[in-house]
Amino acid sequence: xxxxxxxxxxxxxxxxxxxxxxxxxxxxxxxxxxxxxxxxxxxxxxxxxxxxxxxxxxxxxxxxxxxxxxxxxxxxxxxxxxxxxxxxxxxxxxxxxxxxxxxxxxxxxxxxxxxxxxxxxxxxxxxxxxxxxxxxxxxxxxxxxxxxxxxxxxxxxxxxxxxxxxxxxxxxxxxxxxxxxxxxxxxxxxxxxxxxxxxxxxxxxxxxxxxxxxxxxxxxxxxxxxxxxxxxxxxxxxxxxxxxxxxxxxxxxxxxxxxxxxxxxxxxxxxxxxxxxxxxxxxxxxxxxxxxxxxxxxxxxxxxxxxxxxxxxxxxxxxxxxxxxxxxxxxxxxxxxxxxxxxxxxxxxxxxxxxxxxxxxxxxxxxxxxxxxxxxxxxxxxxxxxxxxxxxxxxxxxxxxxxxxxxxx
Amino acid sequence: xxxxxxxxxxxxxxxxxxxxxxxxxxxxxxxxxxxxxxxxxxxxxxxxxxxxxxxxxxxxxxxxxxxxxxxxxxxxxxxxxxxxxxxxxxxxxxxxxxxxxxxxxxxxxxxxxxxxxxxxxxxxxxxxxxxxxxxxxxxxxxxxxxxxxxxxxxxxxxxxxxxxxxxxxxxxxxxxxxxxxxxxxxxxxxxxxxxxxxxxxxxxxxxxxxxxxxxxxxxxxxxxxxxxxxxxxxxxxxxxxxxxxxxxxxxxxxxxxxxxxxxxxxxxxxxxxxxxxxxxxxxxxxxxxxxxxxxxxxxxxxxxxxxxxxxxxxxxxxxxxxxxxxxxxxxxxxxxxxxxxxxxxxxxxxxxxxxxxxxxxxxxxxxxxxxxxxxxxxxxxxxxxxxxxxxxxxxxxxxxxxxxxxxxx
Numbered sequence: 058x059x060x061x062x063x064x065x066x067x068x069x070x071x072x073x074x075x076x077x078x079x080x081x082x083x084x085x086x087x088x089x090x091x092x093x094x095x096x097x098x099x100x101x102x103x104x105x106x107x108x109x110x111x112x113x114x115x116x117x118x119x120x121x122x123x124x125x126x127x128x129x130x131x132x133x134x135x136x137x138x139x140x141x142x143x144x145x146x147x148x149x150x151x152x153x154x155x156x157x158x159x160x161x162x163x164x165x166x167x168x169x170x171x172x173x174x175x176x177x178x179x180x181x182x183x184x185x186x187x188x189x190x191x192x193x194x195x196x197x198x199x200x201x202x203x204x205x206x207x208x209x210x211x212x213x214x215x216x217x218x219x220x221x222x223x224x225x226x227x228x229x230x231x232x233x234x235x236x237x238x239x240x241x242x243x244x245x246x247x248x249x250x251x252x253x254x255x256x257x258x259x260x261x262x263x264x265x266x267x268x269x270x271x272x273x274x275x276x277x278x279x280x281x282x283x284x285x286x287x288x289x290x291x292x293x294x295x296x297x298x299x300x301x302x303x304x305x306x307x308x309x310x311x312x313x314x315x316x317x318x319x320x321x322x323x324x325x326x327x328x329x330x331x332x333x334x335x336x337x338x339x340x341x342x343x344x345x346x347x348x349x350x351x352x353x354x355x356x357x358x359x360x361x362x363x364x365x366x367x368x369x370x371x372x373x374x375x376x377x378x379x380x381x382x383x384x385x386x387x388x389x390x391x392x393x394x395x396x397x398x399x400x401x402x403x404x405x406x407x408x409x410x411x412x413x414x415x416x417x418x419x420x421x422x423x424x425x426x427x428x429x430x431x432x433x434x435x436x437x438x439x440x441x442x443x444x445x446x447x448x449x450x451x452x453x454x455x456x457x458x459x460x461x462x463x464x465x466x
Numbered sequence: 467x468x469x470x471x472x473x474x475x476x477x478x479x480x481x482x483x484x485x486x487x488x489x490x491x492x493x494x495x496x497x498x499x500x501x502x503x504x505x506x507x508x509x510x511x512x513x514x515x516x517x518x519x520x521x522x523x524x525x526x527x528x529x530x531x532x533x534x535x536x537x538x539x540x541x542x543x544x545x546x547x548x549x550x551x552x553x554x555x556x557x558x559x560x561x562x563x564x565x566x567x568x569x570x571x572x573x574x575x576x577x578x579x580x581x582x583x584x585x586x587x588x589x590x591x592x593x594x595x596x597x598x599x600x601x602x603x604x605x606x607x608x609x610x611x612x613x614x615x616x617x618x619x620x621x622x623x624x625x626x627x628x629x630x631x632x633x634x635x636x637x638x639x640x641x642x643x644x645x646x647x648x649x650x651x652x653x654x655x656x657x658x659x660x661x662x663x664x665x666x667x668x669x670x671x672x673x674x675x676x677x678x679x680x681x682x683x684x685x686x687x688x689x690x691x692x693x694x695x696x697x698x699x700x701x702x703x704x705x706x707x708x709x710x711x712x713x714x715x716x717x718x719x720x721x722x723x724x725x726x727x728x729x730x731x732x733x734x735x736x737x738x739x740x741x742x743x744x745x746x747x748x749x750x751x752x753x754x755x756x757x758x759x760x761x762x763x764x765x766x767x768x769x770x771x772x773x774x775x776x777x778x779x780x781x782x783x784x785x786x787x788x789x790x791x792x793x794x795x796x797x798x799x800x801x802x803x804x805x806x807x808x809x810x811x812x813x814x815x816x817x818x819x820x821x822x823x824x825x826x827x828x829x830x831x832x833x834x835x836x837x838x839x840x841x842x843x844x845x846x847x848x849x850x851x852x853x854x855x856x857x858x859x860x861x862x863x864x865x866x867x868x869x870x871x872x873x874x875x
Contacts, residue, residue, distance in 0.1 A: 095528070115800065116796060116799035116800045117798070117799040117800075117803075117805060117807055118795050118796065118798070118799035118805070118807050118823075119799075146792075148792070149792065149795055149807075149820070149823065149824065149825060150824075150825075151808070151824045183792065184792025184793075184795065184796065185791065185792050185795070185820075185825040186825070191844065192831070210500075291796060292795075292796055292799060327802050349569070369778070369866075369869055371573060373866070373867055373871045374870065374871065376867065376871045377870070377871025379871065380595065383558065383592065383593025383594050384556075384593075385595065386557075386558055386593065386594070386701075387525060387527065387701055388529050389526070389527070390525035390526040390527035390528075390701060391524065391525045391526075394526075395526070396526060398526055398558075399560070411558070411594075414527075414558065414560065415558065415559075415560045416558060416594040420774060440603035453778075453867060454867060455864050455867050455868075457778075457867075458780070458782055458785065458862060458864050458866075458867060459864075461778070461779055461782035461783065461786070462782045462783065462785045462786025462788065
């Protein structure tokens with residue numbers, strides 16, 4: 058997916074890297090024994106405390122590490138280190154789980170010799186089992202705080218993911234190079250209500266904290282909150298953004314002329330990671346992108362995109378490369394949005410299959426070849442109003458069933 | 467499923483039969499050529515016009531036959547005949563579709579020599595193709611209005627269903643035998659928002675029309691609206707109830723002492739048919755029943771039941787007979803209902819797996835054997851409040867993917 062590395066994309070340059078590419082960040086990962094063989098403990102640090110914000114799952118059974126991260130951020134809204142384990146979610150673990158998450162934070166803070174509130178904690182994996190604190194302790198003690206090979210952090214945070222999701226981009230601000238890095242994990246329990254994944258975004262930019270906080274929310278809404286793999290919102294999902302200011306640019310606030318390009322770069326990072334998660338959904342063989350236009354509100358467009366991308370029937374039809382547009386229409390119809398059926402146009406790729414609410418004849422073979430691609434784009438026009446939304450998902454395959462009928466055992 | 471035929475169940479006697487078992491009804495079905503071989507045209511008539519009510523899909527792309535049935539009922543709120551085809555949904559077919567549905571009604575009314583508004587029309591099958599009116603005309607002309615073998619109507623209305631869903635029950639009212647019959651279809655596009663299936667309920671009872679209308683809504687909410695197979699709400703779903711009054715009882719109104727038993731019998735018929743649909747969900751190998759108790763409103767209980775029964779992760783875990791209760795907890799947590807996590811108790815069968823929000827150790831082998839049954843019951847207690855709800859669904863299997871990746875082609 059990094060096939061545009063080094064190319065210019067507008068003013069945004071993609072570079073080979075990840076969360077530790079911006080100036081002043083280090084990251085790594087190791088195997089501490091929670092998972093059988095794979096790396097299962099990832100760490101990310103900044104030379105200096107960075108402004109930091111996070112968004113959390115809306116699931117009522119919010120896991121212990123999220124509560125601890127919230128507690129950390131509430132003190133100074135800054136972070137210097139993040140410690141993440143995979144293989145165990147530390148969710149539904151009550152008081153003991155909370156104690157464990159606090160201890161994980163303390164161990165990391167001790168290693169870094171920093172205040173505990175500068176440390177965030179994240180966990181992902183099986184629900185309802187206590188963290189093996191002995192292993193985590195040993196793992197944290199074993200960390201060597203020097204830059205490892207780039208994807209080690211990105212690999213250590215994975216569960217059923219088949220590959221790491223990482224990106225780094227650069228822009229110029231006041232003649233200085235500003236870098237944004239990102240890593241994410243998520244494959245199952247992925248749905249549109251935030252949640253369901255971990256995302257870590259780092260930058261060396263000097264950014265107005267209010268702008269950073271607002272953009273975290275806006276970009277999350279337009280990326281991670283617009284993907285679905287299975288419609289399940291996990292107990293552990295969280296996106297954290299850090300800005301350590303080491304690029305030395307003038308502060309990016311609403312008055313700064315380069316704010317738009319920074320936001321564009323940030324948006325690219327968020328959407329890239331979100332799409333990578335959808336593409337790597339459990340059992341997925343295809344990325345599906347839904348583009349909804351012409352609605353009366355942005356929320357309406359989002360609702361329709363989510364309904365289509367969440368439909369098992371749409372997902373299986375695309376898996377089978379079957380141009381069964383009736384299922385797309387059906388999902389639009391039950392999305393909860395009010396509209397005029399006879400203003401709806403649907404395209405699969407660039408081929409119109411429904412025009413003004415009525416079927417339009419198409420070449421089956423041509424549609425089949427579009428649906429057999431690795432990326433399938435659906436285009437839905439709801440009328441002449443001006444709002445739109447993008448959503449991403451994946452097909453539903455035998456492999457999804459295999460993975461999920463057997464996950465825990 | 468008719469293994470209790472002839473036994474008493476409280477005051478409700480189950481009898482072998484279906485929609486035409488109540489006095490004064492006839493039904494049948496034939497093959498008119500929409501489907502390759504199977505019966506695809508079903509008819510149901512009453513000797514006399516019956517009080518009739520219907521509920522319809524909330525999908526905005528409501529199919530033409532539903533509009534025609536609405537038009538019929540709006541005249542006198544009575545029906546004498548119903549004509550149903552399978553294999554073609556007559557949905558997304560615009561003006562032509564509406565003309566066809568009206569013509570289908572007219573052909574049936576002409577054969578019966580009754581006013582058109584006494585006829586209801588229903589269709590189910592592929593979306594976006596025009597009805598083959600020549601075949602339907604020939605089919606309607608070929609109907610012999612005499613009682614055929616009982617399941618012919620019940621069979622002709624099926625699509626991907628693997629078996630017919632039918633029931634008949636009897637009660638005593640004022641010393642007269644009152645019979646309620648029912649038939650339904652639905653296998654895919656089954657979800658909790660009404661819709662997604664066809665249901666036909668007949669009775670020879672004399673019933674206050676207001677009671678009949680109210681009970682149609684109440685019973686539908688507690689049965690067909692509480693099942694989900696894939697979360698997709700179809701364009702064509704409809705439940706029709708008819709009461710022709712030929713049992714000759716005193717009118718069942720709120721003052722009648724036997725109203726409760728009538729309602730109980732009606733409820734049994736609705737829930738039986740709903741469960742049969744869930745059990746026969748596409749690719750299903752198991753019926754899942756979710757019983758939610760202790761919520762502050764009925765709606766909250768319904769919301770939680772629906773979230774759990776709709777979760778692909780729960781459905782695949784149960785398919786794999788994996789006691790992965792974390793997925794149940796996760797679905798409860800994102801259901802949208804507010805609650806105290808530490809008041810939640812979850813049982814799989816009669817085994818408690820979560821108590822007051824915390825995992826409770828269990829015997830894996832014992833749980834596995836519970837999960838390997840044909841019917842799996844989940845019991846969720848949310849606290850000490852007094853509302854509850856039941857929901858039904860099915861597991862998610864390889865076979866679901868196979869059916870739906872290949873349905874249209």
